[in-house]
Amino acid sequence: MTDLGNPNATLDRPPMELLADRIDYETLSDFRKSAFRTMQQLERLRDWVDGPEASGARRGLALWVLGRHKDAVPELQKEANNPVVANCLARSLCELGRLDEAEKVLTQAGSDPHQAATMLEILDRRGDPDKLLAALEKNAGVLTPADAAYYRGRAHEQRFEAEAAIAAYDDALRHDPTHTQALFRLALNVDLRGEDEEARELYERSLMNPPVNLACVVNLGILYEDAGNYRRAMQCFDLALQCDPTNPRARLYRRDASAALNMYYDEDQERREDKRNKILRTPINDFELSVRSRNCLAKMNIRTLGDLVKKTEAELLSYKNFGETSLNEIKESLRSKGLRLGMTVAELSGRDFGVPEAPPLSPEEAPDPNSPDPARRPVTELDLSVRSRRIVDLLKIRTIGDLANKTEAELLACPNFGQTSLNEIKTKLDELGLSLRG
Numbered sequence: 081m082t083d084l085g086n087p088n089a090t091l092d093r094p095p096m097e098l099l100a101d102r103i104d105y106e107t108l109s110d111f112r113k114s115a116f117r118t119m120q121q122l123e124r125l126r127d128w129v130d131g132p133e134a135s136g137a138r139r140g141l142a143l144w145v146l147g148r149h150k151d152a153v154p155e156l157q158k159e160a161n162n163p164v165v166a167n168c169l170a171r172s173l174c175e176l177g178r179l180d181e182a183e184k185v186l187t188q189a190g191s192d193p194h195q196a197a198t199m200l201e202i203l204d205r206r207g208d209p210d211k212l213l214a215a216l217e218k219n220a221g222v223l224t225p226a227d228a229a230y231y232r233g234r235a236h237e238q239r240f241e242a243e244a245a246i247a248a249y250d251d252a253l254r255h256d257p258t259h260t261q262a263l264f265r266l267a268l269n270v271d272l273r274g275e276d277e278e279a280r281e282l283y284e285r286s287l288m289n290p291p292v293n294l295a296c297v298v299n300l301g302i303l304y305e306d307a308g309n310y311r312r313a314m315q316c317f318d319l320a321l322q323c324d325p326t327n328p329r330a331r332l333y334r335r336d337a338s339a340a341l342n343m344y345y346d347e348d349q350e351r352r353e354d355k356r357n358k359i360l361r362t363p364i365n366d367f368e369l370s371v372r373s374r375n376c377l378a379k380m381n382i383r384t385l386g387d388l389v390k391k392t393e394a395e396l397l398s399y400k401n402f403g404e405t406s407l408n409e410i411k412e413s414l415r416s417k418g419l420r421l422g423m424t425v426a427e428l429s430g431r432d433f434g435v436p437e438a439p440p441l442s443p444e445e446a447p448d449p450n451s452p453d454p455a456r457r458p459v460t461e462l463d464l465s466v467r468s469r470r471i472v473d474l475l476k477i478r479t480i481g482d483l484a485n486k487t488e489a490e491l492l493a494c495p496n497f498g499q500t501s502l503n504e505i506k507t508k509l510d511e512l513g514l515s516l517r518g
């Protein structure tokens with residue numbers, strides 16, 4: 081018997097038991113949460129779904145939650161008269177690219193908000209933003225505010241209106257912070273802008289709401305790989321392969337991550353990364369700041385140390401009632417931890433926390449953009465690709481001369497730095513009459 085006084089009692093039950101009595105949207109939601117509540121729950125579901133007792137809609141829904149859409153379809157088709165089962169069936173058909181079949185399944189799209197959203201998903205996948213907007217307007221009274229905002233964002237995205245799309249996804253998450261699709265599309269958009277830290281957080285939030293999105297988990301793995309966290313990257317690619325053992329992208333990236341892990345994996349590095357992430361998640365309220373400074377940061381929606389160090393001095397000073405006194409107080413607090421305002425993801429990745437920041441360079445060492453000597457000019461003038469820039473940041477290279485003083489072996493020893501990036505740097509240096517050392 082369920083303990084009504086315990087809000088987690090339902091979720092602690094074996095997932096397959098939740099669908100024994102009835103199948104409705106509320107029960108399905110509890111089923112999804114229960115399945116991914118713990119690894120033990122997930123393993124129990126995986127064992128059950130391939131066992132002799134699993135059959136019909138219950139097995140189909142379990143396969144759908146696990147992302148095994150090809151196997152889910154024949155089971156769900158057996159009870160497609162149930163609107164919940166029909167909606168999941170249409171979603172699986174969408175994932176398999178069978179859009180015409182999916183559309184025919186949705187017999188209650190005019191009144192059921194879940195089926196209405198799935199119908200818009202079908203139109204979205206057809207790639208016609210005008211039809212998508214027309215259907216969005218037609219179904220405005222049926223859709224949830226979060227779904228309406230999400231598909232408005234998809235229409236903007238199909239029209240290459242990135243800013244408007246991001247604003248729409250933010251609006252969707254304002255209505256529903258767990259909206260999986262809005263989290264994924266927002267993550268993808270900020271990922272394309274090179275905002276790796278925010279993208280990684282959004283991908284992770286998206287994966288907390290099953291079923292598993294293969295593109296989401298693969299993209300997250302790539303970000304971990306680019307950050308040098310090969311073990312977590314492999315966990316992501318393994319999860320993708322559990323859902324689709326033949327997925328070519330996941331297989332390729334897992335092989336690369338495995339090779340990199342064998343070459344570069346360092347337990348001390350992983351401990352440093354865990355320490356860094358723990359510190360960056362430290363709440364602002366844990367710092368010894370004045371009430372005025374704390375209130376200003378709260379109004380700016382700066383909740384953690386990680387939120388704070390990504391802000392520049394100019395951004396903080398642009399807020400009302402935030403002055404030099406508060407700025408200096410915050411800078412001093414950060415300096416004591418070896419941090420400063422305006423830090424990039426690459427700088428945070430390479431920083432040993434707890435060690436005060438090194439003193440600024442002398443005028444003779446600092447880059448000079450007006451110098452006639454190209455070796456003195458800032459390395460940013462080379463306009464390197466994103467991957468090459470990450471290595472430059474990792475090695476703390478400030479000037480073109482600093483880069484020219486590196487050997488090929490030193491550069492190739494860096495994670496995720498290959499022959500293509502090496503050739504790019506050599507070509508850029510050659511244009512200035514310089515070359516790598518040795």
